[in-house]
Amino acid sequence: VADYFQGEWHNPRIEPYAPLSLNPANATLHYGQSVFEGLKAYKNEAGEVLVFRPDANFRRLNESAKRMCIPEVPEELFMDGLAKLLELDREWVPSKPGCSLYIRPFVFATDDFLGIRPSQKYKFMILTSPVGQYYAKPVAVKVETHFSRAIEGGTGYAKAAGNYAGSLYPAMCAQKEGYDQLLWTDGKTHQHIEESGTMNVMFVINGTLITAPTTTGTILKGITRDSVLTLAKEMDMPVQERFLSVSELKEALENGTMQEAFGTGTAATIAHIRLIHIDGNDYSLPEKPRDAFSNRVLHKLDAIKYGKEKDPYGWVYR
Ligand code: PMP
Secondary structure (H helix, E strand, C coil): CEEEECCEEECCCCCCCCCCCCCCCEHHHHHCCEEECCEEEEECCCCCEEEECHHHHHHHHHHHHHHCCCCCCCHHHHHHHHHHHHHHCHHHCCCCCCCEEEEEEEEEECCECCCCCCCCCEEEEEEEEEECCCCCCCEEEEEECCCCCCCCCCCCCCCEHHHHHHHHHHHHHHHHCCCCEEEEECCCCCCEEEEECCCEEEEEECCEEEECCCCCCCCCCCHHHHHHHHHHHHCCCCEEECCCEHHHHHHHHHCCCEEEEEEEECCCEEEEEEEEEECCEEEECCCCCCCCHHHHHHHHHHHHHCCCCCCCCCCEEC
16 A cells, blocks of 8 residues: 655555555545556465566556546556555465466545545555466457447556446347456447457467457557467467458358457466357357367466466566
């Protein structure tokens, strides 16, 4: 925990998990100035704790903070806080394969007022929780063409609390219809695929890996996405960062050129997609061969995270 007031961060400290006391006029409750991150720590066979790409989470937290008028968190505060917390939480990092310690850094406004303006006071906190596998089974997703998650010029690229609040209702409707998640389309024309609710999405069509670019500012720049794209190059997998239109997606599912579809994210790492709903129709994906790209890249990524394979990109912090 650290507190921001009078233009500076103060008093970094470790506190036991406990309720917070907030005033009814707390700015976050009314205007949603709140940003967060999600990353994981793993234990290797020697019992060492390894953290995956915390530097990337640190940078993204501050990109999100800037968009929400929240002051930057200094790198030292983020990294030292994380290191101290992990030292204390060592025994909470599971050593069971597939399990990890989920880490949630977040910053939110703590000022009390009712006028609309940026808060002058904030709290930075990091909390942790041991977690197992997120999706044990392949998921069914629905292409959303009515509601929007993000629009150009909006806040889609930020990991801001309000983005998730706005996504809950459409996701809940899809879940009632039996789908696990939405595949969001662009907020303007609803004609191309952007990402899912908690993951970036990738497709293998005719042997090429296709994923949406993050240049429009409407998609979260996933750290798993970046890791998979980096490994894809190393694995000689052809990659296209471009928008896939809904009609192209439908065609690939109909004519059998769609070989794999999967989500990428910290929680799930790789979540295989077994079914895609488009415009009233359910399309099942073919059974994946064991040497499918998504299986191979998942294996490689896990091996790096658990310290079993060398780490040429410097992704793992000890
Ligand atoms: N998109 C959204 C909307 C997300 O919430 C997440 C999870 N952070 C992702 C993509 C994947 O990002 P990452 O790989 O950094 O977890």
